[in-house]
Amino acid sequence: MNDWEQVGLIARFLRGRKWYGSEWYITVAGAFILFIVISSTLLAPLLAPYNPIKPAGGRFEEPGAGKTVIVVATGTTNITKPADLAGQKVAAKAHSTGSVRAEALKADVYPALSVKKALDSLAAGNVRAVLLTTQEAQKLLPAYQGALKTVGKPFGITFYMGTDNLGRDIWSRIIWGARGILLVAILAALFSALIGIPLGLISGYWGGTVDRVLSLIMDSIYAFPGLILAIAMAAMLGPGIVNIAVAISVVYIPTYFRITRGQVLSVKEELYVEAAHSLGATASTIIKAYIFPNVVPSIVVVFSLNIADAILTEAGLSFLGLGLPPPTPDWGFDLNKGRAYLPLGYWWPITFPGAMIALVALGFSLLGEGLGEILNPRLRES
Amino acid sequence: MDERKQSGNGIPLLQLRDLVVEYYTRSGVVRAVDSVDLDIYKGEVVGLVGESGCGKSTLGMALLRLVRSPGKITSGKILFKGKDILTLSENAMRDLRGPEISMIFQDPMTSLDPLQRIDDHFVESIRAHDKHISKEDAIKRAAELFDLLGIAPDRLQDYPHQLSGGMRQRVMIGLALALDADLIVADEPTTSLDVLVEAQFLDLLKDLRRRYNMTLILITHNIGIVAELADRVAVMYAGEIVELGDAGPLFAEPLHPYTDALLGSVPNIKLDEELKIMGGQPPDLLDPPAGCRFHPRCPYAMDRCREEEPPWQEIQPGHWAACWLYAEGKRETLHG
Amino acid sequence: MSLRSYIITRILMTIPMLLVLVTLVFFILRVMPGDPVLAMMRPGTPKAYLNELRHEMGLDKPIMVQYVDYLWDLARGRLGTSLAPVRGRPVAKDLWAKFPATLELSLTSFLITIIVGVSTGAYAAYKRRSAADYTFRLYSIIIYAIPVFWLGLMFQLIFGVYLHWLPVAGRIDDLALAPKTITGMYLLDSVLTGNWPSFVNAAKHLILPSVTLGLYLSGIFTRLTRSNMLNSLRQDFVTAARARGISENRVVVRHALKNAFIPILTMMGLQFALLLAGAVLTESTFSWPGLGRFLVERIGYRDFPSIQGTVAFFAILVAVVSLLVDILYAYLDPRIRY
Ligand SMILES: Nc1ncnc2c1ncn2[C@@H]1O[C@H](COP(=O)(O)OP(=O)(O)OP(=O)(O)O)[C@@H](O)[C@H]1O
């Protein structure tokens, strides 16, 4: 495709707003969602406040929690800000946000069974300070009237989406996690396209026995429940981005095969190929000059829809524990982990990653749907 | 005028008054039927002719209030037996469809439900209007009609795809007769039939009309069929009726230049003249020409034709036309 | 062609399809990763043990011999024996035990899919360009983008954890409550044996998983129905039926929808395959003891024969369903039959 056609395509696309109305807005909505998700995962180091694979706070901190305060005995003067805690004896409830923060501040941490116990030991003078959340401070401090006080401002970055069962910041995992799933899905779609399109070309162009055998195989894969095939293959191949992508790609090869083959057959019917053929053009010239330009618009659409599907398949594999190896942030796997704690009412570890999977799949679907209507009305109702 | 019009107490079975049907498309409003006035009397066959796209089918569908979306009947009156059907409720209208006004469509291949046996079509239609008729009686009635239509009654159990095109069109007629419709609107009933079958079908129609004193509106662009069957002919151009008269005089001496051109382009009707193909295209109904709509293609067009709409006049007894050539009694015939 | 000869031809045509499917399963699982024993066993497993396993599974024979053995076993309904957790247990036996649960879930879900999808699609088409049309179209896109297991988790959270209306796991509260086994499908068995407490309990367990799985594909059916319904509403016979004064309801349902359903039916086999894939995830979400959960569980045990057997079983299931769909199609469409 040369520059001129590119311009034509874009112009056609912009003109689309008038002709296609809702389809145009669908496309733009899809592109917008994807732009936001992709750019934020690319900016993950800036946007994610915490390391996605290290505990950032206590287990199952609620969304919005995460501010901690320093509590000291009333007479204490040398502790006024977080940095002052370095080397000090600090008590905090074990595995709480407070204790994680205290570790990070290089304090000499005394894990306590509960916040109350920690405050008691501070009141008893066993430690110099206690780290706890603002909510806990409000609730418990009045009991120690006069003896204990908070110093400095509450500190630490809020867990916008709460923390998971290991105390990791879900928001940070979400942002980093987009990378894996997008990479796998795009790789899988690429693999399928790279195998499916040439096979479709061969099959459609040469016909005969090759065509029949290939079509039979492709139709069988197509008829087979894709995810089940991917599950079995992923189990055999083991975890890893490329392995998962390969397992998923097998499912979608027939899609590219069928659409390419179909287009080749219809293009072949048309006279100009016959003419080019008789003039002694080579197969590759014909494919490049006549067949490929006709196939590309459909492929673009299929590619986008295919990624949407691959996203869901990847998420499904991860949900079954067959995705990326932990602790890599992976939305599907996080759902799998969160599921175990759902009966306890912890809604946040499963709500957000799932919503993200849906959002990204929706983005690619909308993009594909809209483009399909705009570039290729023939695909419309099929 | 002839005795037909006196029968039925002189009140026409159907009267169209100023009927307007418009399609609201993305690119604008298409006025497919524009201020049509037409009377149909009991027992007559009226041919409705005109080029493709002039609004014949739209007019036909309007009589059943079944104009397809995005079309709407926007003004005027349709008086059937003196009652304006445009004011009827949807339920009352449904009672009218079938027993009072029936329609036969162009393509018998697609007008029958492919998943329904022929007899079920009859049972369904008959019982839709009279629940007291048993299924057996309905089938009996269908079998009688099949006999009349010249189809073996055992074909009643067939599915539509098992019948030939001619048979299916007979079935469509049978469905109209099964409900004793007072008025049958046939929209190009023979277009999709081959010549031989068409001839048989026309014979059947002639026979039926003698037997039942059928009132028929025959929509077609096949002038030959109209000449054979119709008592009167209405000629439509760009949504308007431009000429109306008894078939004989209208074919012998058309008044409107459009009718003249239309007849001139048909072989076998006027053998004495050379076959002429009409020049130009029918106008775009989104933006029809001002004045007389035919003026861009009319060999007689005058300045007045471009500006003012010609009046609808009775030029000879029972023979009406809308053309400036006959203003103030200037001329009696086109070629005289 | 009579219906009978059509069915016979169609059954004969299923055999090559079946052959291709099971062959596919064999080669994809056997050839792609190399040696299943190596893939399954942890590094450091003693060589002697690996060789013993290879021999037991016939993996030391040439691949074509293995393939013929596999087909021959399949033809006799043998799917090999498990390596773990119970070594030597026939895989087929486990599959038959799990199959009714999957069948029960899939059938109820498919029913929900069709009811929801067809009604929304038909309504959207009938009220084209109305607010309902746009809403249902949007619904079809969004519901398809929602991962089925997440939908299930959300339902569990709302209806199980917060509202306490419905159980979130398993098929029945207590195995003692289960009806006497006839088909293995609790709902059907409890009706057949008139065991109402068991029916109510099983139905309660079935609601969330089947609604989850049912909604998952309903969007596809909304779209399919809508486009086919738009097409059939445009057909002459619909206008002709209206012109005969047949009631609007009847015209829309008995003529337009019935005709729109034929092309939908032809795609039903493919959709059912998708539903089975969704069932694997749904079963895992709801701890539903069916084939899908069995597959995932055996993957955990690295039990290769069970994995291969389950996938082959799904292949057979797909072929059978597509056969059934075609027969139903011929039964409903007289143009095929005669
Ligand atoms: N569904 C529709 N939407 C928009 N415009 C329509 C529709 N149906 C008909 N029209 C327009 O209305 C006009 C009249 O159409 P109609 O079908 O009544 O013509 P006709 O005389 O029956 O033609 P033909 O001889 O081809 O059947 C045409 O110009 C057509 O463009």
Ligand code: SF4
């Ligand atoms: S009014 Fe004028 S343009 Fe129209 S038909 Fe008569 S002569 Fe021709």
Ligand SMILES: [Mg+2]
């Ligand atoms: Mg017409």
